[in-house]
Amino acid sequence: MTTFPLYLCPLIPLGAALLQVLLQGRGRAQGIVGVVATGLLMICGIALVGYVKANGTVVLDVGGWTAPVGVRLQADMLSALMVAITGVIGFCGALHSLPEAAASEVRRGYHVVYQFLLFGVCGSFLTNDLFNLYVWFEVMLLSSFVLLSMGRKKDQLEGAVKYVVLNIVASMVFLIGAGLVYATLGTLNFSDIAHRVAEGQGGAAGIRLAAVFLLLAFSVKAGLFPLYAWLPSSYHTPNHTVSAVFAGLLTKVGVYALIRTFGAAFAVEDGFVLPVLWVVSLLTMVTGVLGAASQFHIRKILSFHIISQIGYMTFGLALGTAGAIAAAIFYVIHHILVKTNLFFAASAIDRIGGGEDLKKTGGLYSKAPWLAALFLIPALSLGGIPPFSGFWAKLALLREILGVDAWVAATIALVVGIFTLFSMTKIWAEAFWKDRPEDAAPVRRIHAGHVVPMVLLAAGTVVLSVYPTYLFELAQIAAHDLLTPPAR
Amino acid sequence: MEILIILLTGFLFGCGIYLMLRRSLARMLIGILFLGQAGNLAIFVAPGLGPGFSAIIPEGESYLPAGYPDPLPQALILTAIVIGFGVIAFAIVLLKQAHLRLQVDDLDRMTHTDS
Numbered sequence: 215m216t217t218f219p220l221y222l223c224p225l226i227p228l229g230a231a232l233l234q235v236l237l238q239g240r241g242r243a244q245g246i247v248g249v250v251a252t253g254l255l256m257i258c259g260i261a262l263v264g265y266v267k268a269n270g271t272v273v274l275d276v277g278g279w280t281a282p283v284g285v286r287l288q289a290d291m292l293s294a295l296m297v298a299i300t301g302v303i304g305f306c307g308a309l310h311s312l313p314e315a316a317a318s319e320v321r322r323g324y325h326v327v328y329q330f331l332l333f334g335v336c337g338s339f340l341t342n343d344l345f346n347l348y349v350w351f352e353v354m355l356l357s358s359f360v361l362l363s364m365g366r367k368k369d370q371l372e373g374a375v376k377y378v379v380l381n382i383v384a385s386m387v388f389l390i391g392a393g394l395v396y397a398t399l400g401t402l403n404f405s406d407i408a409h410r411v412a413e414g415q416g417g418a419a420g421i422r423l424a425a426v427f428l429l430l431a432f433s434v435k436a437g438l439f440p441l442y443a444w445l446p447s448s449y450h451t452p453n454h455t456v457s458a459v460f461a462g463l464l465t466k467v468g469v470y471a472l473i474r475t476f477g478a479a480f481a482v483e484d485g486f487v488l489p490v491l492w493v494v495s496l497l498t499m500v501t502g503v504l505g506a507a508s509q510f511h512i513r514k515i516l517s518f519h520i521i522s523q524i525g526y527m528t529f530g531l532a533l534g535t536a537g538a539i540a541a542a543i544f545y546v547i548h549h550i551l552v553k554t555n556l557f558f559a560a561s562a563i564d565r566i567g568g569g570e571d572l573k574k575t576g577g578l579y580s581k582a583p584w585l586a587a588l589f590l591i592p593a594l595s596l597g598g599i600p601p602f603s604g605f606w607a608k609l610a611l612l613r614e615i616l617g618v619d620a621w622v623a624a625t626i627a628l629v630v631g632i633f634t635l636f637s638m639t640k641i642w643a644e645a646f647w648k649d650r651p652e653d654a655a656p657v658r659r660i661h662a663g664h665v666v667p668m669v670l671l672a673a674g675t676v677v678l679s680v681y682p683t684y685l686f687e688l689a690q691i692a693a694h695d696l697l698t699p700p701a702r
Numbered sequence: 703m704e705i706l707i708i709l710l711t712g713f714l715f716g717c718g719i720y721l722m723l724r725r726s727l728a729r730m731l732i733g734i735l736f737l738g739q740a741g742n743l744a745i746f747v748a749p750g751l752g753p754g755f756s757a758i759i760p761e762g763e764s765y766l767p768a769g770y771p772d773p774l775p776q777a778l779i780l781t782a783i784v785i786g787f788g789v790i791a792f793a794i795v796l797l798k799q800a801h802l803r804l805q806v807d808d809l810d811r812m813t814h815t816d817s
Contacts, residue, residue, distance in 0.1 A: 345778055352785045359792055363799070371800040373815045375727075378793055382734055383722070385789070386741040389782055393745030396775060447815045 218265045220274040220287050223297050224336045226255045227304070231329035241320035248308040248325045255332065256301030259294070266294040267691065271700060282403035288342035291692035292543060296339040296470055299550050302674065303462045304332045306667035310558060311455040313661035319364050319453065327364070331357035331459070338467050344392045344402040344479075347471065351388070351435075355381055358464060361456045362448060373448030380444040384434035391427030398424060405699035407479040425480055425487055432475065436468030438528060439497040442521045446505065449520070450513035450570075454561030457513060461520055462554030466546055469527050477531055477539050478696045491532035496626050499525030503633040512560040512570045512645070515637055516553070519596065522630060523549050526611060529623070533614050540693035541610035544685055548595070548603040548678060555592040555671035559585070562668065563645050565660050572641065577650030581657050586646045588665075591672045593642065595679065597635035603675055606682040707747045714740035725809045727797050734793060738786045742779045749775050 230251030234244040266272060266289055274287040289297065308328065315324045334354025341347050359381075363374035396402055398420030399410045411421060434441045445465070449457055476487050502522025509515045527549070530542025560570060566582050567575035579586050595602035608631060615624045678685060714736050721733030749772045759766055806812060 345781075349781060349785065352789065356788060356792060359796070363796055366799065366803070368803055369815050371796070371803050372812050374796055375800050375812065376815070378796055379722075379730060379734065382789055382793060383737065386737050390741050390744050393741075393748045393775065393778070396745075396778070397748035400772075443816075451815055 217274075218262060218269075218272045218289070220262075220272050220289055220340065221276075222258050223255065223262065223289075223340060224287075224333055226251050226258060227329040227332040227336065231326050231333065234326045234329065235323075238323075239321075241317065241325070244320065244325040245308070245312045245315075248329060249305070249312070251329065252301065252304040252308040252332065255336070256298070256305045259298030259301035262289055262294045263291070263298045263688065266291050267688065271695060282401045282406040285346055286342045286403065287340045289340055290695035291688060292470075292473070292696055293339045295543065295547060295688060295692055296466075297336055299547055300332060300335050300339065300463060302671075303459060303550060303554050306554065306558070306670055307455050307459040309663055310458065310561070310667045311453075311663075313663040314453050314455045314561065316365065316453065322364055324361070324364060327357050327360045328459075331361060333357075335463055335467060339470060342404050344395055344404065344407070344475075346402075347474075348385070348388055348392055351467070351471075352385060354464070354467065355385065358460060362452050362460075364456075365453060367451070370451045373451035376444045377448040380434060380441075384431045384441075387427050387434075388431035391424050391431055394420065394424035394427060404474060404479045408699040411480055421480070422486070425476075428475055428480075429472075429487055429490070432468050432471045433494070434468075435465070436472055436528065437465050437498075437521050437524050439494045439501060439525075442498070442502070445521060446514055446517040449517040450511060454557060454564065458554045458557030458561070461516065461557050462550045465520055465524060466550055469524060469542075469546055472528060473531055473539065473542065473696070477534075477693075478699060488532050488534050491528055492623070495525045495529035495532050496623060497525075498522065498528070499626060499630040503630045503637070506637045507633060507640075510572045510644075512563060512572060512641060513557065515641065516556050516560060519556075519634060519637065520553060522634065523553070523596070525630075526608070526627065529627070530611055530614065533618065535614065535617075536690070536693045536697055537617070538611070538614040539696060540686070540689040541607065541614055543689040543692050544610060544682075545607040547685060547689070548607045548675075551671055551674050551678065552592040552595045552604065555668055555675065556589075556596065558664070558668045558671065559589040559592065562660060562664050563589070565658055565664065567645060567654070567657070569655055572644035574651060575645055575654055576648035577646075577654075579646040581650075582660075586642075588668050588672055589642070589646070591675055593638040595675050597638050598631045599635070601679055603678040603682060606679070606686075610686070704747060704751050707743060707751070711740050711743040711747065714743065726807050727801055727809065728807065730809065731790075731793060731797055735790060738790065742782055742786070745775050745779050745782070 230247055233247050237243045271288060271290045276285045276287060331354060334350050334357055337350035338347060338354060341350055359378050362377055363370055399407055399415060401407055401410060437445045449460055499522050502518050502525060506515045506518035527542045527545050530538045530545060562585050564570045567578050569575050595604040598604040598608040612624055612627060718733045718736030718740055721729045721736060752770050801807060
């Protein structure tokens, strides 16, 4: 029986990167290779979701060594969904970078590093081994370091210093955590960890110590409450495509790692991780949204909103039930689409309106009504207005929260939702409604490459809003796959 | 021997964290280096150390004599060290560039991108 060619998912971006290296000096051709490759990745990811839905988990033992010793790539429904969304965002980002990436950045290998980033992200989603997760994380992080500092502007370098240092420390903590897991359990394979923890091997103390390190490391990557300072200081500095792809994908890799580790592998170890995550998630929601309310720079507002929304996703994980994890997975997918789209909208506002400082722009409603419409779809969805996908995500999560009678948490989640809407209306009122200031920069033309990805993502959000049940079904399969690790 | 390496790991962690908490870019970099090495050593010592003679399979046997630690963590740190080199190399270049462009060595003065 032939199975799904799982190796294609990481190999497409890798191959594209190598091809682009050969095309060095021909920026246009590199860009087109990038768009084609990410398009293929998107098709491959969506096909993978279909295949996994029909046939169950796909496994690929790299080099012929079987798990738990060998390096195993495994796509259960969660991995498949994440790979598919990586393809979608990668494709939109590649389109968007055609007009957005500066010639100097392209000369320094922008398109190549972008493909390496996707290579790392795909690998992180597909691997079934804690140490290999670390390796893929490093591939992804090093690419993201390069993309972030590529423009060499002062702000970019400063943002990159914060981003790089904190992420290196987090990686080191992750590595020690992985070492401790191996020392206590003698395995690094996620399903194997789950089985051994369930059998009570290794002793509670060792497992808890390892869990602390992993929780700390993934919390930094995901941007949870006290550890998110690097995110709003760096995400608004690079070019808009990079911001958008980071905002959509990179923090979600942290969330994915949290779900994978504490939803499944250490699921039975219910001592302290989930209660800690419970409190931290609520604090993340609140502090993120308050940070956003105080800002007037569009991308800074949006960066703080990433943090706040991450709180919702990890709260789903903190509840720990299959339904809550399914809601969290739905939330992740919805948020990746919406947040990337909002950053693209910020890019368009910047280009058309001549700046990202809301105080210095305005009157865009009459200049570009289509942009206003394209901004409204993700903005209302993020705020959780009824017909949009954000509403379904929040509804599913709230139902789970009320299922355990956590009234305080439900109230906080609702109030944070209102504040989110408030900052979205702030962007709307300042950029679109307000009269244009006298000294505002002149309106510039916009490239089709800026618009097409926004339209695609907005269409995706609309489809998700009208037919949420389909994704919910997939999310429930994903949560089920996650909580029942395959037999050894 | 294990106790010594554990103490050394702790010492490196201490130095690394102390250096990272200083506000100078260069000290922070050395702090990262120390932390990285401490992390590698922690994995190295995690499964326990061997009996202290070379790991050669005796004639007529097909396994190493008992008492040898698991070789996998050593393979892991080999990977981690290589990755660490790459990351540190990038960090050195980045911090140097940042220092040249921003003309500051004091982290407390790098607050333009914060809010």
